[in-house]
């Protein structure tokens with residue numbers, strides 16, 4: 345399924361039905377009183393978050409959403425019927441904004457949560473409603489109120505506790521596939537991962553956290569290099585980042601520089617992302633070249649006051665310590 349995390353749609357709620365002007369006509373009643381019924385209410389447009397939806401793809405194909413107007417009032421005091429609401433299902437984590445003003449209408453962060461994004465108009469009153477002792481035969485009725493209409497922008501920001509960051513090819517997807525049931529594509533070339541993937545990690549007795557694997561970042565990503573930085577929004581709601589590094593390839597310069605490159609892109613995208621606690625870990629520790637170089641690399645990080653772990657996403661060595669460090673930081677975040 346295609347992963348779409350942005351959409352712009354037009355919503356128009358139902359207009360209220362017209363009130364009716366009518367007078368009773370019955371046998372043997374020469375001048376019957378007013379009996380024009382009220383118009384029915386126009387239906388609302390409601391947005392509902394659902395765990396069963398993962399993308400905004402449906403809304404790319406259907407951009408206009410209109411609700412029918414409420415039924416018009418009729419004679420014999422008959423009220424027009426209310427028109428039915430329309431429900432638009434979106435993935436959990438969808439932000440709804442007014443396209444014109446940018447105002448946040450709703451943050452649908454919980455399964456089943458709903459928000460009315462366009463309110464239907466009330467029906468107009470029929471002439472029967474206006475009858476009083478001094479005006480027993482009013483010859484007027486109201487039109488229904490117009491239903492709200494607007495363009496809205498939907499932005500999906502996945503909900504995860506932990507986000508994995510790093511240069512391309514460092515083993516981010518291999519890690520998530522090892523620790524969760526998520527199965528993103530893994531390959532020995534950069535930019536294998538094109539869209540975010542979520543995985544649920546089980547640890548301790550019955551505890552879990554959600555981790556997000558995103559495309560790799562490179563220098564200049566904020567200017568659109570590589571995959572750019574737009575997918576970084578999907579880790580904006582995380583509380584901890586796992587920063588994976590790789591020192592195994594021949595041409596590798598130094599891990600500290602890679603670490604700084606990725607962090608700089610985070611800062612340029614949004615400074616608050618750089619402030620999230622990071623667990624820093626060097627992958628591919630099964631490879632001799634990685635082991636050979638490790639001491640020098642760790643020294644540099646230590647001098648800069650950054651703790652570094654080592655692991656191998658393929659053999660599994662060191663993965664437990666990485667998970668422990670992540671959960672320690674997650675729990676620390678909860679307390680403070």
Ligand SMILES: Nc1nc2c(ncn2[C@@H]2O[C@H](COP(=O)(O)OP(=O)(O)OP(=O)(O)O)[C@@H](O)[C@H]2O)c(=O)[nH]1
Nearest residue numbers: 512513514515516517518531535536537560657658
């Ligand atoms: N030897 C070894 N190879 C690994 C390890 N982890 C990942 N790899 C290999 O590194 C390559 C890249 O792995 P991916 O998991 O696709 O890397 P990624 O960081 O998700 O890459 P992008 O999605 O392109 O950013 C693949 O060929 C993996 O098999 C490891 O622990 N040891």
Ligand SMILES: [Mg+2]
Nearest residue numbers: 516517536537
């Ligand atoms: Mg990947």
